[in-house]
Every structure is written in structure tokens, then in C-alpha cells.
Amino acid sequence: MKKRIVSMLLALVLAASLAACGSGKDGSGGEAKESGQEQSxxxxxxxxxxxxxxxxxxxxxxxxxxxxxxxxxxxxxxxxxxxxxxxxxxxxxxxxxxxxxxxxxxxxxxxxxxxxxxxxxxxxxxxxxxxxxxxxxxxxxxxxxxxxxxxxxxxxxxxxxxxxxxxxxxxxxxxxxxxxxxxxxxxxxxxxxxxxxxxxxxxxxxKESAQLLYIRQDWLDNLNLEAPKTMDDVIAIAEAFASQDPDRNGVDDTYAVVINQRITGTIAPLFYAKGSYPGSLVVGADGKLTTGFVDENTKEVLELLNKWYQAGYIDLEWFTKDSSKAYEVLVNGKVGLCFGSFSDPLYPMQPQHDLEPESDWLVMEVPGYDGEPVTNAYTLGxxxxxxxxxxxxxxxxxxxxxxxxxxxxxxxxxxxxxxxxxxxxxxxxxxxxAPIMVYRGFKNVQCGLDITDYYAGNKTLDELTAEERGYVEQIDGYKAGDQSLWAWNKIFGPDGAAAKVQTYIDRDAYIFNEHWGNPTATEVTNGSILSDYQLQNYTSFINGERSFDEWDDFVNEYRGMGYDQILQEYAEQYQLGN
The missing domain is CATH 3.40.190.10 (Periplasmic binding protein-like II)
Known part of the structure; x- marks a missing residue:
């Protein structure tokens, strides 16, 4: 099972695996045949x-x-x-x-x-x-x-x-x-x-992999908390989960969020809500080209993480852990709030649910500070x-x-x-x-919407694709008591994670990462140096080893190491104003 889950989460293989797993546990699917498809x-x-x-x-x-x-x-x-x-x-x-x-x-x-x-x-x-x-x-x-x-x-x-x-x-x-x-x-x-x-x-x-918000519903219930409406609510819930014994075990052993040594990946929506997109080439609020690494709103998120680190709300060894190690705290029931794609119920949540079958996760769009869904950065597909x-x-x-x-x-x-x-x-x-293949954007979203319609009585089983019928079989298996199929219900079941992405699509809640071509000349020579320097200093700011009074010094150092030159080369390469 672990090998299968890991393989399904490998970059683009993830998308293909989710697209291909529609035959149920035995691969049999349903019995219906497409009208008009008369020949193999x-x-x-x-x-x-x-x-x-x-x-x-x-x-x-x-x-x-x-x-x-x-x-x-x-x-x-x-x-x-x-x-x-x-x-x-x-x-x-x-x-x-x-x-x-x-x-x-x-x-x-x-x-x-x-x-x-x-x-x-x-x-x-x-x-x-x-x-x-x-x-x-x-x-x-x-x-x-x-x-x-x-x-x-x-x-x-x-x-x-x-x-x-x-x-x-x-x-x-x-x-x-x-x-x-x-x-x-x-x-x-x-x-x-x-x-x-x-x-x-x-x-x-x-775009389909835009990050969603997952929250332990049983922990919300234990603390008499409601689902968040704004990012301020999300932060308040995270802090409550870290400080108010949400699992009721009498031990101070829970954390606010999952965070790994790369920082921006698992908690990207915290930056998105501030209008910052570290690592993505976008036009900032000031009309200038930026990757977000030295923006003031990025600093504000790092300050929040420093506050959480000082309070013990995040794993004190976070900076030593890759994503797999970081997710162990969630699998072991020590984190009840997580940002992730529609596929995250497969991992890390299914293993956690296997250990705590009575637990459940609420899934929803990530709200911004104004209550509207956050705008997600995305790269060229x-x-x-x-x-x-x-x-x-x-x-x-x-x-x-x-x-x-x-x-x-x-x-x-x-x-x-x-x-x-x-x-x-x-x-x-x-x-x-297959000798050649491409992946379809929003395919999994459509599966979620179709299956939601099926359970609402708006579609028949015959109207679903063979893959979708396979998901229905798995969902029905879960509903009949098979907890090993919990993730498939959470992803494709009525109003599940895949269907939730439609809200982002309807609101066009996306910002395009303009950097999709070859690296620039300075990026080739200085890119890895800049990346290491940025990560080293982010870690130092979060852990309190460097004061935020020195933020401007860091920004000036970073710019002088080639960042400004790379931005200029980006502008020329993509014919963007700067």
C-alpha cells in the first residue's frame, strides 16, 4: 500500500495514476456501456x-x-x-x-x-x-x-x-x-x-492541483470551533489545535501545521493569502516583476512562523525534515490542519485515518483574509x-x-x-x-462533479465513464464499512476534494507563473547560490537566529547576488514590463 501511494504522488505520475485508478479494488468497474460505442x-x-x-x-x-x-x-x-x-x-x-x-x-x-x-x-x-x-x-x-x-x-x-x-x-x-x-x-x-x-x-x-484546506473535523468538534470563513480564522484554528489539546489526550503534543525544510511548499496558501508567491514569477501589486522572495508580505508570513516556532506550535525540528518526514507528525495524529492538493487524502491522510478510524477531515477552499478563495500560483501545464x-x-x-x-x-x-x-x-x-500520452487538465475535477451529480440523482450510472464507475464502486465500499477506501470517498465522493477545486476555476482564482522557458544566463550561474542563501536565511528568521530587524540587509544582499539581474533577464526573455 505504501509503495502504491508513494508512486501515485510522484509529480505528473500522480495525475496519471489518479486518472487511471477507476476500476475499483478488483478493476471490474460497472456494467454499463457507452451509447454509440458499438465496436472495440x-x-x-x-x-x-x-x-x-x-x-x-x-x-x-x-x-x-x-x-x-x-x-x-x-x-x-x-x-x-x-x-x-x-x-x-x-x-x-x-x-x-x-x-x-x-x-x-x-x-x-x-x-x-x-x-x-x-x-x-x-x-x-x-x-x-x-x-x-x-x-x-x-x-x-x-x-x-x-x-x-x-x-x-x-x-x-x-x-x-x-x-x-x-x-x-x-x-x-x-x-x-x-x-x-x-x-x-x-x-x-x-x-x-x-x-x-x-x-x-x-x-x-x-491548476487542478491548487491547494485546498484540510481540517480535522473531530478536533473542531472537541474544541467547539466552527469551520473557518477567513484566513484569520484559519490561523486561529491552527493556534488552537497547537495549544488546547484538541485530541483530548492530556498531553501538549500537537502542532499548528505541517511544515518542511523547503518552507513554502506545504504552507504556500499562507503566502498566497498575503499576495505573495515565493518562487513564481508574477507581476506584483506595485506593477513590477517579482518572485516574491524578498517582498514585505513574505516577511509577514515568516514573522508568523517565527511566532509559532517560539511558542512551540510547529515541530522544532522542522528544518531537518523533508516532506515525507514532515508528514509523519500528521500521520501520527499530531497535526489537524493541512494545506494540500485534491489527492492528499490518499497520503498523508489515509494512513492517519487507518490509525484513527473515528477521525475525519473537513475539506474546503482556502479562504483569504477577505473570505474569498485565495489566488493560487500555477505554472504552465x-x-x-x-x-x-x-x-x-x-x-x-x-x-x-x-x-x-x-x-x-x-x-x-x-x-x-x-x-x-x-x-x-x-x-x-x-x-x-501507451507509446505516447498527455494529461487532461481538470479531469479529476470533472470526475468529482459527475459523481456528486450521480449521488444527488442527477446522473445515472450508465452516464458515468468507466473510470467514474470504478470510483463509485470504491465509494460504495467505503459507505458499506471498508475504511481502507476512506480516501477515495474523500476525494471523489459527494462534494469531495476534487469537486471543491471547481470553486477556484469558477472564480479564476489563479495567477500565472510567467517563468516557463529556459533558465536565464544569470540564473544558470547564480541560481543555486541564491536558492541556498534564501533558504538559509528564511530558516534563520523562522528559528530566531536572525532578527527581522535585519530583513532589509537580507534583501539588499540577495538583490546584489544576482536577483535583480535575473528579474531583468526574465523581463527581456518573456517580453514583460518591469
Whole structure:
């Protein structure tokens, strides 16, 4: 269980895992089938197949239907790629492997595409090392995944080809909408060089991961406290939880919040409520570009944390603990207030609930000082980019396979297809075998809203996707008494955490982090030095080792170490005023 939870919380793998776990404990899901979905991909493999057309360079292209989803290569074409996953994670059936599984067979049977892998790297770090060697040697596979720096280098070296034509011709409407929903024009702009689309963005869902407020409802009840309406109320509750024995054990052993050695992550909303966004490049209230690190409102939050440290309201060893160690105080029942994404009920709250089955958590939007939801900082929803080598004769194959991923992973309502291509009956994550994928912004929010409608009687089970029916099965299991499924009810159950994010969406309570490209020159040389210096001084201010009378000295020191120069370079790089 611990291994599964940890894997689900790894950056973008988290989003995919939540998106893929919709088959219940046994992966069976429900019995309903989407109206109008009359054929499986295998049954439909010959549909819409026509004679290949000849392009202007004389190479065969697959036929394309009106929405880019139809067509099959004839004869079969082989495409090569690489991937950053180990074979052990793929959920193979008996006799299957990397190049023989449900997804590779689907691509061959339906599209005439034979997917071959040059190599597989077990970690992201090793993937980048091996890929950089391939790039430096000029030995590229047909298509592969890169980061922004690699993309820029490949464009400059003229090693990859534009994808405007194949995207325009083959990308389905669903695929286009999915890619653009998270960041609109900025997503596609990030792929453009000299007006040409040089990559397909591997989109994510940062807006969907906006931080929510979780509060122990049983502790509120013990102290006769009401749910907070403003950030002042949140702070008052945190202090009460740290000082008034909310667990009624007669021991002064509880804390206000979870805080780790990186400071701004687990308590980011405390800064957001003050209009400060440390680490995000935004236009401040004064109209100037800032990352929030030296702003006066950041200082005010650090002063609050210093007050809590002096009073013993936060773990006195917080600065020695990474996020995993910091969350142990919550798992062990010593913290009753936490900021986190919609997925946090899986971890750290489910392990805590396992230890205290009578406990429960209220989940709500984080209120600002004025009572309105705080404005969350978010980054451009791109975790990587797919590119096609200049020698790849059939780049349209990338888009055709991506269309299939989008349809099966996000829009399928057939339980048989869910078990075959997403999660098997045993729960194996078959979806990991897809050769190319992107993540859909707000998918989990929609699941939460749909399931809320189902329990309110506004949707039938048949109207839910296969994934959503899987969540319903888990929620029903919890309602029948299975406490191990508590987290799924808290995430996707009626008015659960996922659905709560809709409030942020409705109010557009987001501020964009303008820094989404390559690091600037000064950032490359001075960035790590500045980061270490900032963290060292924040820690000293919180722990009282440095007086806040010296805040201006810190600011001047930080600016002189290259911060002002980096801001100027940001302004020039993104064509922002400063």
C-alpha cells in the first residue's frame, strides 16, 4: 500500500495514476456501456482505412478522417522510440513485454503502426543521460520525449522537424481541446520556434492541483470551533489545535501545521493569502516583476512562523525534515490542519485515518483574509515535449496514437476496454504501455462533479465513464464499512476534494507563473547560490537566529547576488514590463 501511494504522488505520475485508478479494488468497474460505442478498437480496426496518399516529397502518409482519428498505414510501418519507465511497472499479462502488449497490438491492428523501443531507462535521470548521448551522437529514434532545454538545443541543431502540418491534419478535436485547456495559447506558444510548431506538449494539470484546506473535523468538534470563513480564522484554528489539546489526550503534543525544510511548499496558501508567491514569477501589486522572495508580505508570513516556532506550535525540528518526514507528525495524529492538493487524502491522510478510524477531515477552499478563495500560483501545464527526428518519415503516427490515448484514457465508458487498456481486472496499470500520452487538465475535477451529480440523482450510472464507475464502486465500499477506501470517498465522493477545486476555476482564482522557458544566463550561474542563501536565511528568521530587524540587509544582499539581474533577464526573455 505504501509503495502504491508513494508512486501515485510522484509529480505528473500522480495525475496519471489518479486518472487511471477507476476500476475499483478488483478493476471490474460497472456494467454499463457507452451509447454509440458499438465496436472495440479491434472490431473497428479496418474501418475508415483507405489507400495511402502520396505527399509532395513522395513518402506515404496515412489517410486521415475529418477528425484525424481514422486511417491505417498499409503496408505496416515501424516507428522507433525510447521511454523513461522500467519494464517492471508496466503491468504485463502472461507472455507480454514492452513490444507485445495490449497497446502495441492496438496500434498495429488499428493503425498499422509497429512500435519498437531502442532502449528503456528505469529513472528520469537515466533517461536524460541516455537521451543526451543519443542527441550528441546524432543517433535519434523517430520520436521521443524531451525537456525545454533539449527541445531548444534540437531546434538550434536542426535535428527535429516541424509538426504544424501533421497536427493540423491529424489531431482530433478532443486531442486539441485537451492539450489547450490548461494553458490556452501559452501551451502552444511554448512549442513554437520561428513560427513553427516543433513539438507536441506533454500537458499536465497544475491548476487542478491548487491547494485546498484540510481540517480535522473531530478536533473542531472537541474544541467547539466552527469551520473557518477567513484566513484569520484559519490561523486561529491552527493556534488552537497547537495549544488546547484538541485530541483530548492530556498531553501538549500537537502542532499548528505541517511544515518542511523547503518552507513554502506545504504552507504556500499562507503566502498566497498575503499576495505573495515565493518562487513564481508574477507581476506584483506595485506593477513590477517579482518572485516574491524578498517582498514585505513574505516577511509577514515568516514573522508568523517565527511566532509559532517560539511558542512551540510547529515541530522544532522542522528544518531537518523533508516532506515525507514532515508528514509523519500528521500521520501520527499530531497535526489537524493541512494545506494540500485534491489527492492528499490518499497520503498523508489515509494512513492517519487507518490509525484513527473515528477521525475525519473537513475539506474546503482556502479562504483569504477577505473570505474569498485565495489566488493560487500555477505554472504552465507542460512537463515535457514530444518531438520527431528530422529523419522520421511518418510523424503523423505520433498524432494518430495520441488521439487513441485521449479517447481510451479519458472518454471511454466501456468496462471491457477499461480492463484491457487502462487497468486490468487485477488492477495492473496497463495504461503505462501507451507509446505516447498527455494529461487532461481538470479531469479529476470533472470526475468529482459527475459523481456528486450521480449521488444527488442527477446522473445515472450508465452516464458515468468507466473510470467514474470504478470510483463509485470504491465509494460504495467505503459507505458499506471498508475504511481502507476512506480516501477515495474523500476525494471523489459527494462534494469531495476534487469537486471543491471547481470553486477556484469558477472564480479564476489563479495567477500565472510567467517563468516557463529556459533558465536565464544569470540564473544558470547564480541560481543555486541564491536558492541556498534564501533558504538559509528564511530558516534563520523562522528559528530566531536572525532578527527581522535585519530583513532589509537580507534583501539588499540577495538583490546584489544576482536577483535583480535575473528579474531583468526574465523581463527581456518573456517580453514583460518591469
Amino acid at each position: 478498437p479491434e472490431e473497428n480496426s479496418e474501418e475508415g482505412t483507405g489507400e495511402a496518399e502520396q505527399d509532395t516529397e513522395g513518402q506515404d502518409r496515412a489517410d486521415s478522417g475529418a477528425d484525424g482519428t481514422e486511417g491505417k498505414f498499409d503496408p505496416l510501418v515501424t516507428v522507433t522510440t525510447v521511454r523513461p519507465f522500467s519494464d517492471a511497472t508496466q503491468g504485463y499479462g502472461e507472455g507480454e513485454d514492452l513490444e507485445n502488449n495490449a497497446w502495441t497490438r492496438l496500434m498495429e491492428d488499428k493503425y498499422g503502426i509497429d512500435v519498437k523501443y531502442k532502449w528503456v531507462a528505469p529513472t528520469g535521470e537515466e533517461y536524460n543521460s541516455k537521451l543526451n548521448l543519443d542527441i550528441s551522437s546524432g543517433e535519434l529514434v523517430d520520436f521521443f520525449r524531451v525537456d525545454k532545454k533539449q527541445l531548444s538545443e534540437l531546434v538550434e541543431a536542426d535535428m527535429i522537424q516541424p509538426l504544424d502540418e501533421v497536427w493540423e491534419k491529424y489531431a482530433s478535436e478532443r486531442t486539441r481541446n485537451l492539450v489547450e485547456v490548461e494553458g490556452g495559447e501559452k501551451v502552444m506558444e511554448a512549442c513554437m520556434y520561428d513560427g513553427k510548431m516543433m513539438a507536441i506538449p506533454f500537458t499536465g494539470n497544475p 507542460i512537463s515535457a515535449y514530444y518531438v520527431a527526428s528530422g529523419e522520421f518519415e511518418h510523424p503523423e503516427a505520433m498524432v494518430m496514437m495520441l488521439n487513441e490515448w485521449v479517447d481510451l484514457f479519458y472518454y471511454n465508458t466501456d468496462d471491457g476496454l477499461q480492463r484491457e487498456y487502462i487497468n486490468s481486472a487485477s488492477g495492473a496499470e496497463v495504461w503505462l504501455n
